[in-house]
Amino acid sequence: MAFYQFTQTQKIPATIDAVWDFISNPANLKDITPSYMGFKVTSNSGSNKMYAGMIITYIVKPVFGIPMKWMTEISHVKDKEYFVDEQRMGPYKLWHHQHKITVIDGGVLMTDIVTYIPPFGIIGALANALFIKNQLKKIFEFRTKAVEEKFGVFKP
Template sequence: MPRIVLKTLINAPSGVVFDLSRSIDLHKISTSHTGEEAIAGTTSGLIGMGESVTWRAKHFGIWQELTSEITAFDPPRYFVDEMRKGAFRGFRHEHIFTEENDATLMTDIFDYQSPYGIFGRIADALFLEKYMRNLLAERNRIIKEFAEDETKYRTVLM
């Protein structure tokens, strides 16, 4: 099972970073290149414990749907979303927020299992793990951009 770990230092309070990380609206902005839309469940605003969202997006030229649910929630330090339905055999995404001086260290731990057995493992090695890492890194870049600019984060959180 591949594991992707990303650490992003953000010059903003942990509460702001936590909320931007669970913002459906900011997620749409960070994945606009995939045409991602929230089509069921919590489709805008902030997602919370026990809530789910179904996303529709185009990856590798194919429209796909994926439903994830918030399964752990400890604001503003931690939350977890897990796939309930979608293209993967499964995934678990931990979001950890640690205050460091006047900044927040945001750590993503993304564990996933590709479908199709050996063919899925080959896809991981050839392109999928890199694709997922880049998708998460772009999401984190957008979170950092908005968190460090009060004018921007207010457009999403207010």
């Protein structure tokens, strides 16, 4: 069984408090997801901060506009350092997404590590080669631009 990993880093010219407050608030997920994904949070935890054990449900339309239910659990949180979301129900056989932030000169380095296994064995591997990995890259490119609009472009 093949698994895949996608890693992205982004330097952000902001304080760790500002970046953490933004990325750890589930209400901001829609702002960093391309509109063509039809992303909508359907759960209401009553919290604007992620916490270990939090369940977040969504509807997303990743392929041909077909709505799909997705449920993730925030499995680990270390305030102003990282959190991990793991799929509990959804399109992947495995989805494990680490969100890390660290202070650097001039701002914050945000690192995302997504480890995933598409469904359907060899068909999923083919789908990954044909479009899943490229779609994931485009989603994170959109997110990079959305974060730059929020916090500005990092200047070394």
